[in-house]
Amino acid sequence: xxxxxxxxxxxxxxxxxxxxxxxxxxxxxxxxxxxxxxxxxxxxxxxxxxxxxxxxxxxxxxxxxxxxxxxxxxxxxxxxxxxxxxxxxxxxxxxxxxxxxxxxxxxxxxxxxxxxxxxxxxxxxxxxxxxxxxxxxxxxxxxxxxxxxxxxxxxxxxxxxxxxxxxxxxxxxxxxxxxxxxxxxxxxxxxxxxxxxxxxxxxxxxxxxxxxxxxxxxxxxxxxxxxxxxxxxxxxxxxxxxxxxxxxxxxxxxxxxxxxxxxxxxxxxxxxxxxxxxxxxxxxxxxxxxxxxxxxxxxxxxxxxxxxxxxxxxxxxxxxxxxxxxxxxxxxxxxxxxxxxxxxxxxxxxxxxxx
Amino acid sequence: xxxxxxxxxxxxxxxxxxxxxxxxxxxxxxxxxxxxxxxxxxxxxxxxxxxxxxxxxxxxxxxxxxxxxxxxxxxxxxxxxxxxxxxxxxxxxxxxxxxxxxxxxxxxxxxxxxxxxxxxxxxxxxxxxxxxxxxxxxxxxxxxxxxxxxxxxxxxxxxxxxxxxxxxxxxxxxxxxxxxxxxxxxxxxxxxxxxxxxxxxxxxxxxxxxxxxxxxxxxxxxxxxxxxxxxxxxxxxxxxxxxxxxxxxxxxxxxxxxxxxxxxxxxxxxxxxxxxxxxxxxxxxxxxxxxxxxxxxxxxxxxxxxxxxxxxxxxxxxxxxxxxxxxxxxxxxxxxxxxxxxxxxxxxxx
Numbered sequence: 001x002x003x004x005x006x007x008x009x010x011x012x013x014x015x016x017x018x019x020x021x022x023x024x025x026x027x028x029x030x031x032x033x034x035x036x037x038x039x040x041x042x043x044x045x046x047x048x049x050x051x052x053x054x055x056x057x058x059x060x061x062x063x064x065x066x067x068x069x070x071x072x073x074x075x076x077x078x079x080x081x082x083x084x085x086x087x088x089x090x091x092x093x094x095x096x097x098x099x100x101x102x103x104x105x106x107x108x109x110x111x112x113x114x115x116x117x118x119x120x121x122x123x124x125x126x127x128x129x130x131x132x133x134x135x136x137x138x139x140x141x142x143x144x145x146x147x148x149x150x151x152x153x154x155x156x157x158x159x160x161x162x163x164x165x166x167x168x169x170x171x172x173x174x175x176x177x178x179x180x181x182x183x184x185x186x187x188x189x190x191x192x193x194x195x196x197x198x199x200x201x202x203x204x205x206x207x208x209x210x211x212x213x214x215x216x217x218x219x220x221x222x223x224x225x226x227x228x229x230x231x232x233x234x235x236x237x238x239x240x241x242x243x244x245x246x247x248x249x250x251x252x253x254x255x256x257x258x259x260x261x262x263x264x265x266x267x268x269x270x271x272x273x274x275x276x277x278x279x280x281x282x283x284x285x286x287x288x289x290x291x292x293x294x295x296x297x298x299x300x301x302x303x304x305x306x307x308x309x310x311x312x313x314x315x316x317x318x319x320x321x322x323x324x325x326x327x328x329x330x331x332x333x334x335x336x337x338x339x340x341x342x343x344x345x346x347x348x349x350x351x352x353x354x355x
Numbered sequence: 356x357x358x359x360x361x362x363x364x365x366x367x368x369x370x371x372x373x374x375x376x377x378x379x380x381x382x383x384x385x386x387x388x389x390x391x392x393x394x395x396x397x398x399x400x401x402x403x404x405x406x407x408x409x410x411x412x413x414x415x416x417x418x419x420x421x422x423x424x425x426x427x428x429x430x431x432x433x434x435x436x437x438x439x440x441x442x443x444x445x446x447x448x449x450x451x452x453x454x455x456x457x458x459x460x461x462x463x464x465x466x467x468x469x470x471x472x473x474x475x476x477x478x479x480x481x482x483x484x485x486x487x488x489x490x491x492x493x494x495x496x497x498x499x500x501x502x503x504x505x506x507x508x509x510x511x512x513x514x515x516x517x518x519x520x521x522x523x524x525x526x527x528x529x530x531x532x533x534x535x536x537x538x539x540x541x542x543x544x545x546x547x548x549x550x551x552x553x554x555x556x557x558x559x560x561x562x563x564x565x566x567x568x569x570x571x572x573x574x575x576x577x578x579x580x581x582x583x584x585x586x587x588x589x590x591x592x593x594x595x596x597x598x599x600x601x602x603x604x605x606x607x608x609x610x611x612x613x614x615x616x617x618x619x620x621x622x623x624x625x626x627x628x629x630x631x632x633x634x635x636x637x638x639x640x641x642x643x644x645x646x647x648x649x650x651x652x653x654x655x656x657x658x659x660x661x662x663x664x665x666x667x668x669x670x671x672x673x674x675x676x677x678x679x680x681x682x683x684x685x686x687x688x689x690x691x692x693x694x695x696x697x698x699x700x701x702x703x704x705x
């Protein structure tokens with residue numbers, strides 16, 4: 001699909017299930033997207049759509065009862081000297097195996113959602129940084145400390161030397177998130193997975209962290225998968241956007257097209273439902289009726305059809321839409337763009353009307 | 356109270372509508388205790404001299420970052436917390452002005468019928484062991500307003516008014532999603548026909564599509580029942596959409612207060628400017644450089660000297676670290692607490 005030279009991560013038809021006592025939860029039902037080298041891909045969607053599970057799959061660290069049952073995640077490792085790319089299928093690697101551990105935290109790093117809970121309260125910031133550094137780099141403790149302090153300085157931490165020896169509870173939320181970023185970036189990853197990195201932060205702190213992430217991305221030219229539910233943050237940060245709904249990507253395109261030429265009814269509805277500063281009248285907001293269904297009972301056909309304003313009865317609740325590529329490489333999973341099916345249905349309605 | 360504001364000596368800009376609530380110099384200080392004797396070693400000045408008034412039928416927004424005291428202000432106003440100092444005057448529909456800060460607990464109880472609160476966390480604010488009938492009906496039973504069949508009818512009516520089916524009456528909260536739980540919280544708040552509702556971050560825990568539904572519902576109910584809201588939020592876009600007037604809080608104090616659109620267009624306080632600038636704009640064609648504040652919100656137990664904002668303020672001068680600026684009116688209905696509110700030309704977002 002995309003030029004392999006420019007793609008760093010390709011996810012194809014990924015199915016992930018969770019096996020629980022009350023049955024199987026199909027969290028991902030065929031996720032497709034690709035991340036280009038040096039670009040920021042935003043994954044947006046409401047809670048329960050599978051954003052975080054996707055991140056866990058890329059890192060190959062699903063909880064015990066979760067399994068990738070189908071599909072492929074390909075990571076294209078580029079050798080900086082020979083400029084050769086090597087395709088690695090992450091889904092085929094053992095989660096605790098050597099090959100995966102060489103990638104996880106080293107080439108693909110992750111920032112978690114909650115800076116308050118993702119740092120261990122009984123270890124200093126320094127020892128948590130050192131853990132990542134000494135695991136992947138062959139350095140002495142002293143060198144590791146230097147690299148760690150340098151990493152803290154890079155994320156604009158005031159007094160990096162002192163923070164290195166501080167415990168997480170001595171830091172504010174924004175500072176903890178900086179530490180998380182420092183740990184993630186300490187091994188110079190080529191791909192960073194950021195799972196809602198600013199959701200728990202205040203607006204002005206969020207602005208600080210987004211500013212920092214953008215600057216670091218420009219400097220290191222790493223690729224980022226930026227998971228968020230905040231469309232404002234997506235517009236700020238991302239080059240490309242994948243919109244998810246109930247375990248599937250329903251639209252992937254450039255950030256400009258997402259906001260100015262959205263094709264999937266869900267993307268359009270989502271954009272209409274957010275209050276905007278520029279709205280002049282204090283009128284009613286456009287809503288999406290209903291709510292995100294429970295992932296254990298996914299509606300048949302297109303999963304969005306019960307809430308979709310453009311639902312076609314007899315079509316959307318029966319046929320499962322395929323991903324269609326429109327002009328400008330805009331990819332949409334909606335029957336409105338399935339010409340064959342639409343043609344058939346119009347002739348059928350025409351026939352029904354004439355009879 | 357109907358005469359208020361019609362006085363011809365009042366300047367033309369004073370609201371001709373009547374005020375429902377006037378808060379003057381409200382303070383809520385929490386003691387910090389230490390040692391074996393639990394001696395008081397200091398105070399967290401969560402709310403430190405806050406004054407504002409809310410007109411009847413208005414939605415008054417209170418915005419600020421975590422720890423700024425907005426929730427404490429809301430809770431103190433309806434006496435879930437007893438204020439350290441200050442006045443809260445409520446203009447009751449029958450009894451006229453009442454000083455809430457002086458009311459004894461039993462007087463307050465009858466009075467609470469008029470003032471209700473809707474909480475932030477829909478997962479923590481509903482008792483998981485009670486059915487909807489019990490949750491929504493509890494205020495009616497406690498105030499001996501309804502029981503038996505009458506109670507059921509009233510609960511059904513309340514559920515319907517927040518867009519839930521009365522058939523849900525016998526279910527428990529776990530069966531409902533976040534948005535539905537906020538509707539239940541709203542139904543409970545409405546049970547006693549209140550005039551005034553404190554909505555404490557009612558949509559911050561909700562998904563975007565559900566947030567829009569709840570915001571619309573809050574507005575519809577205001578029209579239907581003639582409600583007045585104190586709307587607490589940290590999301591500036593939600594404030595802009597919902598509120599008529601807005602006050603910006605920083606470390607326990609109001610730094611700016613104004614009619615909503617005016618505040619977004621012409622902020623007078625540098626903190627408001629930074630807050631507005633930090634709002635992520637859902638339009639990739641309008642990416643711009645933002646004002647990035649240095650550092651973090653100070654600890655309210657040890658606030659900085661002078662203007663609390665001066666260590667992070669790009670415009671700070673010497674006086675800012677020495678004197679605390681008073682909240683002053685600079686334009687009709689638009690006040691700010693900044694030494695240089697007159698001199699700075701700050702940028703809004705509209």
